[in-house]
Amino acid sequence: MDEEKMSKLFGSKKMSLWVIFGRTFGYIKSEIFFFILAIIILVINVSLNMILPLVMKEFTNTVDFAKSGATFQTILYLGLGYAAITIVNQGFTYLQSMILQRSGQKIIYRLRNDVFNHVEQMSVNQLNLMPVGSLVTRVAWYTSTMSDLFTNTLISILRNILTIVGVSVMMVVISPKLFLIMMIFLVIVFVVSFFFSRYVKNVFRQERAANSDFTTFLNESLSGEKIIQLFRQEKRKEMEFDEKNETIRSLRMKAIRAFAVYRPFVSFLYYLSIAATFFFAFRFELGAGDVVAFYLLLSNFFSPIEALADSLNNLTRAHTSCERLYNLLDVKPDVLDKPDAIDVKEFKGEIEFRNVYFAYEKENWILQDVSFHILPGQTAAFVGATGAGKTTILSLIVRNYEPQKGQILIDGINVKDIKITSLRRGIGQMLQDVFLFSGTIRSNITLHDDDSYSDNDVMQVCEYVNADKFINKLDGGLNATIIERGENLSTGQRQLLSFARTVLAKPQILILDEATANIDTETESLIQDSLNKMKNIGTMLIVAHRLSTIQHADKIIVLQQGKVMEMGTHQELLKQKGMYHKLYMLQFDPKHKF
Secondary structure, three states: OOHHHHHHHOOOOOOOHHHHHHHHHHHHHHHHHHHHHHHHHHHHHHHHHHHHHHHHHHHHHHHHOHHHOOOHHHHHHHHHHHHHHHHHHHHHHHHHHHHHHHHHHHHHHHHHHHHHHHHHHOOHHHHHHOOHHHHHHHHHHHHHHHHHHHHHHHHHHHHHHHHHHHHHHHHHHHOHHHHHHHHHHHHHHHHHHHHHHHHHHHHHHHHHHHHHHHHHHHHHHHHOHHHHHHOOOHHHHHHHHHHHHHHHHHHHHHHHHHHHHHHHHHHHHHHHHHHHHHHHHHHOOOOHHHHHHHHHHHHHHHHHHHHHHHHHHHHHHHHHHHHHHHHHHHOOOOOOOOOOOEOOOOOOOOEEEEEEEEEOOOOOEEEEEEEEEEOOOOEEEEEEOOOOOHHHHHHHHOOOOOOOEEEEEEOOEEHHHEOHHHHHHOEEEEEOOOOOOOEEHHHHHHOOOHHHOOHHHHHHHHHHOOOHHHHOOOOOHHHOEEOHHHOOOOHHHHHHHHHHHHHHOOOOEEEEEOOOOOOOHHHHHHHHHHHHHHOOOOEEEEEOOOHHHOOOOOEEEEEEOOEEEEEEOHHHHHHHOOHHHHHHHHHHOOOOOO
């Protein structure tokens, strides 16, 4: 995989703000009417905020000239007007917030679905390269950050900009000279805010990467806690945890220190500008109402600037989140359906490899010129040393990977011409590492497709694969609880559930990859009986190190370093006195000399 693809996969490829805005607009446009409505309400909201200082100006002038004939009624009307504008303004604020939250959450809902669905389409190879913690962080955490972008940050930036512009216009109207003096403070704040935002942008990007790494570490450590305890690695893991925790803490402290300097400095400028306002207002001989209005406008001037800096920081966070999300969405799945791919309803089970070459990296071949032909209903077994390419062959059949050369055909059709969902629907896979979800026995067999199967259907397949013998002993039977990864079941019990899950799906081709490894003798006999029954379902492909489990296979294919070395039945291969004979004698007569 080239460097650009890897940078996208890990979310490290930089994107400009304009590119991100363009991508984000694709999600916004379906809600554009509501965003425009929110902006209109925002303009009204800001306008009402500009009117309030003018009302207060008139109120101050009226009180100041009360001795000259102003009535209490006038003062009362001004006070009620001020209260009415405030109440209406708050009502508009509430309405705007609800509109944005509704639209923002719908956008994030679609984005989160897009990211999750995209991850599901990625190949096994791509998923193996990406830490699970990183994917969890992107789907859960980064989409939440973008939710704040749509519902708060963008509208806050617009509100603050409009407020600054509106306040500036009002200040110019009241006193152009005093406004020019205030511009000195404005320029200082903007310059400081610019350098401040650049500094924290870099800090936040590092913090995002550190958080992703931390989540990955936690996921891996908690999943492997048994191994950590077994090999007494707690201290080492504590040191690694402390190191990663310290990285996050130090980055967070950098941001906190930056804010600790920036915010008091802006506040200092604000109070200094107030002092300057009263001083120069006296020098310019402004009226009491003008001074009060200017003072109120000044408070509406610095607050948006400071808030704008915070919003820019949130925008920076969102920028980083967008980069990592859009990088992930830009990763094209390695394995995709062709535009003219066909949907096969049912397979006969004929499988053929024609001169297949495959490498995980460049031309470091795992399989080299592999060819074989399996007839419908036959049982074929693959044997060979670790790394010979046995599991790779099975993975290629279900298109977890694509071969670089050669063809793989099922019923005479190239697997690349068959829709992936159709292909995998007809193939049942039983792996050595059985993954069970939190839930019940039943939900793990049906994979939550409860409407398609009755309890009787589920129990019949359990009896067929001998899983009923332990299920009936559990409290609740099919409704017995399974904890995360099925840790409350034995390896053999998990494997039997895997068999039941596969048989229930009614595949025409069965794949077993070391399905009988690491199980006790009693359970092995049950599993062996299940395998004998499942041979009647369709074509069966088996990878097994225990040659006793494959002696009755119709065809045994012996692999070495990615090449087919021998092929035949058990008896035929023993007569050849080749590799298979050597493997057989090692297992059944370790003292045999070659």
